[in-house]
Amino acid sequence: MLDAVTHLCLLVLAACHLGAVDDGGGKASDRGDRGDTGSTPCTEPPVAHAGPDQAVPANTGEVQLDGDASGGRGAYGFAWALVTIPGDSSTSQADIHDAGDPDPVLVVDVDGTYVLSLEVRDGRCWSAPDYVVIDVG
DSSP states (O other), X not given: OOOHHHHHHXXXXXXXXXXXXXXXXXXXXXXXXXXXXXXSOOSSOEEEEOOOOEEEOTTOOEEEOOXXXXXXXXXXXXXXXXXXXOTTXXXXXXXXXXXXXXXXXXXXXXXXXEEXXXXXXXXXXXXXXXXXXXXXX
């Protein structure tokens, strides 16, 4: 289990690294202020909920994620992205099965700490990212 200081450090690292992670659609996850795409500013964006941090046993193989959204205009679209993985892992964005669903499965290949982000779109506005830490082993 991660202690509070390690958890905070991982989240800060994840926030700094997020702009360099590909969201699987060929675009970097850095989408500016996440405002709407029209001329009217987004005043009530949705809120992403990446679910609780998880500690899972070694050799788990697959981890069920548990995302959700609130606020905004409803009819949510979900975008999960890997932010950090253990140094000896070959897990990639492709290992998030159904990354556009609120509750995809992450395939993990080694023990260690994985950090993922969840962003939500309500058809008009993007949420700020929310993060989940998966500690395997």
